[in-house]
Amino acid sequence: MSRKAAVRDSRSLKHSQSSNLSKKLTKNNLNDAVADPSTPSEEAEVLDIYQKVFSGRYDNIPAPISQQVRVFTSSTFTDTTVERNALMEEVYPALKEYCRENHGLDFQVVDMRWGVRDEATDDHMTTKLCITEIGNCQRLSLGPNFVVFLCQKYGYRPLPSEILTSEFDTLKRMLIENQEDVSLLDTWYIEDANSVPKQYVLQPISSILFNFNNKRIPKLQERDAKTWWQVEARMQNQLRKAAKLCYDKGFFTHEQMHNYFMSVTEREVINGILNSSNPNEHCLCFVRHIDNIVVNATTAAAKFIDLTADQINSEAQKLLANLRDERVPTKLHKSCIRRYAVEWFSKDGIDATYHASYISKFCRDFSSSVTSLIDSAVVKQSKFRDPLYSEILRHLYGSHLVSSAFHGREKEIEIAKQYVLSEKQIPMIFQGENGCGKTSLLARISTQIRSWLGIGKDPVVILRFIGTTADSSSISPLLTSVCDQIAWNYDMKLKDQSPTELSKLFHHFKRMIALATSDKPLIIFFDSLDLLSTVDAAHELLWFPPKLPANVKFFASFTPGASSIERAIRRLVEDSNHYVTVEAMEKTVGHLCPALFLYPSLMLYSVHVPGSSTISPTLQTSTYRPSMFIPPQIHTYFAPDSSYALSMPISYFCPDPYLAEIFGYFEGYLLSEGNIGQIYKLLHMRNTSCFKEKKGKREKGE
Template sequence: MDDRTVDKIFSGSLETLPPVSSKVCRIFTSSTFTDMLMERNTLMAEVYPRLKEFCREKHGLEFQVVDMRWGVRDEATDDHMTTELCMREIDNCQRLSMGPNFVFFGGQKYGYRPIPTVILGSELLMLRDALITMGVDTILIDTWYKRDSNAVPFVYILQPISSILVNFNNKRVPKLQAQDQATWWDTLAKMQKLLRKAAQACYNTHKMDKEAMHNYFMSVTEREVIKGVLSVKNTKNHVLALVRYINNINLQNLRRAANFIDIVNRQIDGEAMKLLSDLRDVRLPGRIEATNYDRLAKETHGEYLQQFCTDFYKGMTKLIDRAMRKEDSSAQGQIITEILQHLHACKNSVTVFYGREEEVKKVEDYIKGPSVNPLLLHGAGGCGKTSLLAKCASNCIEWLSHAKPILVIRFVGTSPESTALTPLLTSICHQISYNYMLPFEDIPDDLVPLTAHLKELLNCATDQMVS
C-alpha cells in the first residue's frame, strides 16, 4: 500500500477504499454425501477444533466451515435451490476468506445430478422438439417446466415440488409425505433421462455445443468444483484437494456399494464414472498446484483416516500461514485495518440512503456552526441513526470544502478494536496523531490518562484542519 493511500485512509477519506483485510478463514467443503460421511464427521470432531485454535492463537482469525451436506432445509429441496445455495456459499467463501476458501474431497462417486432449475426458453423448446421428433411424450416436461415471460430472454422454470405434489413437505401426515416424495424421485429420474436424451440428440445434430449438452449431465459436485477451482485464476493460495481410492469395493452388496460408487439399474453407472474420471483425474489436477492435491491410498481404514486428517490439517495451516505472511502485521498495518473496517461500514451504509433531508440539514448546520458541544442523535432501535450519521460523515468533505477535514469514524461494536472503550479510544488517538505527525509512543495505555490525551489531541483541530 503506497504512502498516498495510507494518508487518505488516516484522513478518513471514503474515496476508492482498498479492500479491508479479512479476519476470517472460511472454507467451503465439496464432496458427495455418503462416501465422505466418515471423513467429514472425523474432521468435525477432531480437526476443525484444532484449526479454530490455530487460527485464533497464531493469527487472530476466526475459522469457519461451510458444509452444505448438512443442514439444507426441505424448503430448499422443494424450490430446487440447493445448487444455487451452494454457489452462493462458494462466492461468500471466496469473498470473505483469508487464505484457503475451497476444499474438495473426492472418491469414486460422481454424485447427485439434478436437472436444471432454469432453462433458456429457446433451448427448452429445442429440446422439446427433439423429443417429439423421436416420438417421445413431453407431458412431464410440460407439467414441471413453466414459461416465465417476464425474463428477457424468456425462460422456463422448474416448478416447486409441493406446487404439484402437495404433500411433499407435509410432515404432519408422514404416509402422504412419503408417497409424494417417492413420486418426485421417480419423476425426477424420468425427467433426467428425457432431458439428457434430448440434449444428446441436439448435440449430435450440431444444434447444441458440448458444454450446453453437459449441463444436463453434470453433478452438483462438479458444479461446485467448476465454481471453486476450475474458474478461479489463483488456486495456489486458496484451494486444497484430497482424493481417496478404494480398491476393494464389494459389489455383491449393492446397497452398501452405492454409498461409494454410482449405481444405476443394479450396475455401475459407466457414464458417471467417465465424468468423474475426467473431473477428478484430468481437469482438477491440471488446475491445482501439485502440493495442494493429495492422493490417499492406505491399506487399512484406520491408517487412511489418520493420514487424511493429518494431510488436511497440514494443507490448511500451510495455506493460512502463506496468506498471513502477505499481510501487514505491523502496528501501523493493524491500525489501518481497523480504520478501513469503519470506513467501509460507513460507505456501505449510505449506498441506498434516501430522504431525511431535515435531519441531514440540522447536522450540516451544526458542523458548519460555532458550537463546540457534542451533537447527540437519539432514537428507537432501527430508526436509522447509524445510516444518518454515516450519510452526514460522507457529506463532511463537501460541507467543509474550505478546510481539510479529518473524518474519525467509528461504529462501536463492529470491529475487534471497537468493542471495548480503551482500544476504541486508542485507535482514535492513533488516527489523530498520525494526521498531526505526533508520536504514537505518547499515547497512554491506561484509560484515565488516555481520555485526557484524547482531549488534548482534539485541541489540535483548526479552521483549516478539522477533526
C-alpha cells in the same frame, strides 16, 4: 503420535499485534512515504493500502481482517463417510484448538451433506444452498476456505431449478420436433415473467405431490417420494437429450449443454476452485482411488461409484475423470492435491479398522495441509494487524457496505453538500428517531466528499459509528484513535502523543483537528453521539468543538430525548440552520436489494450465537448497534410498507457468524426503509419461505 498431537506440533506462528510500519517511516505522513522512491516496492504496496484506509478513501478498500477460518468441505458424501467421521471426531477439534491457541482464530467447518433439511430438497434449493455457503466461506475465511474429496463417484445431478425462457423454449422445440411428450416439463416448470430476464422455475415438489413432506403419514410420503424420483429421472433424460440436440445443431454452447449434465459436486468445485482467483492459497483436494471395486447386488458399490441398473455409469465416470484428472490439476498446484490408493474391503468398501493406516495418514495430511494454509495467511495478514488500522477499517468498510445499498434522501444530501462546500465553521447535526436512517445517510455523505470537493483537494475523511466497536464506545479511546488517525495524515511525529488525562485529551483533540489545510481538508463523522458511554462525562460534550478551525467540517448525529446529549449539543450549537431532521421514509418508498431472505432455507448451517442458537427475546438497541456491518443483501425482499417480518433460528438466515452474533442480541428485525435494519418486531413464520406463491399472488407465509 496422535493426530491431535500432530496438529499441536505443527509450526506455530505468533503474529505481531502491530505492523510497526510507523516505526519505519521517516517521512512526515503516509502520502510522503508512499511517494518516496526509496521505499521498497513491497512495503510501498502495504503503505498504499494503509494510506487509503487512514485517509478514508473508498476505492478498492480491503475487507477487515477475518478472525475465523471457515472451510467448506465438498464431496458426494456416501463415499467418504469414514474419512469425514475421522475428521469430525479427531482432526477438527484439534484444528480448532490450534487456531485458537496459536493465532486467536475461530476454526469452523461447513459440511452441507449433513443437516440439509427436507424443505431444501422440496424447493430444489440444495445446490444454491451449497454455492451460497461457498461464497460465504471465501468471503469470511482467513486462509483455507474450500476442501474437496474427489474419489470415484460423480454424484447427484439435479434438475436445474431455473431455466431461461429463451433456453427452455428451445429445449421444448427440440423435443417436440423429435415427437417427445413435453407435458411433464409443462407441469413442473412454470414461467416467472417477473424475473429479468424471464425464466422458468421448477416448482416445489410438495406443490404437486402434496405428501412429499408429510411425515405424519409415512406411507403417503414414501409413495410421493418414489413418484418424484421417477418424474425427476424422466425430466432429466428429456432435458439432457434436448440439450445435446441443441448443442449438435449449434443452438447451445458446450457450457450451456453441460449445465444439464453437471453434478452438485462439480458445481461446488467450479465455484470453490476453478473460478477462484488464487486457489493455491485457499483450496485443497484429496483424491482417493479404490482398486477392484466389487459391483454386485450384495455390496455397497453404489456408495462409491455411479451405477445405472447395477452397471457402472460410463457417462458419469467420464465427467468425473475430466474434472478430477484434468481441470482441477490445471488450476490447483500439485502441493495442494493429495492422492491415495486403497483396496476394496469385503462388502463395505472402506472400513475404519481395516483401513486404519490410510485413515491415519489422511488425517495427518489434512491437518498439516490446513495448518500450512492458515499459517501462510496469518503471515501475509500480519502486515495489516496494526490496531488503529483495524479500527479505522472496521468503520470504513461498514460505511462502504451501508452506502452501497443507499437510495434516496436527495434533500438531506444536498444540504450536506452545500455545507461541505461552504466556509461555515460550525458542526452540522443530524437528528431523528431510531430507525429513520441517520447512520445510512452519514455513511452515504462520507462517500461523496471527494467528488464534491473535486480535483485539487485531497480530503481526510474520518468516520466513527459510535458503539459498533470497543474503541468507539467510550470517549477516551474514541478521541485517542481519531487523534492518531489525524497524525498519520498530517504529522507522524504526533502519533501516540495523546494525553491520558481527560481535560488534556480534550484540548489535544481540538488542537489536532486544526492541522487541516486548504488542499487537505478534514471531514469528521461521529454517528450516534447518544450511544457514547456516559463514563468520563462524555455526554457533557466538553470535548466537542462548537467552532471549527478553517478547512474542517464536522458531522454528528443523535437521537432526540435519548440522553443528556441533546441538551448539551443544543447549548453548543445554537444555530437552528445547522440541524437537519431526518424524517422516517414514506411507506410508499421501498428498498429492494438481491435477497438472501428470498431463500431463507439457504441458511441452514448452524452458527454459534452467544448463549443461544436462536434469536434472543430481548431488544437492546441502546446497548448494541446492529445496523452498521450488515451487508446490504441481508435486508431486502420485504414489502415497502414494512408489513412483513421474519423470525426463525439464526442458522436459517444468517450464514455469517459475525452477523449471527449481532442478531443474537435481538428478538428479530423488521425492515422499515432504506437504512440497514433497526431491530423492531417480528412475526414468527413456521415455514422456510418468506412468501408463498398462490394463483400468481404473493402472500405472507403462514
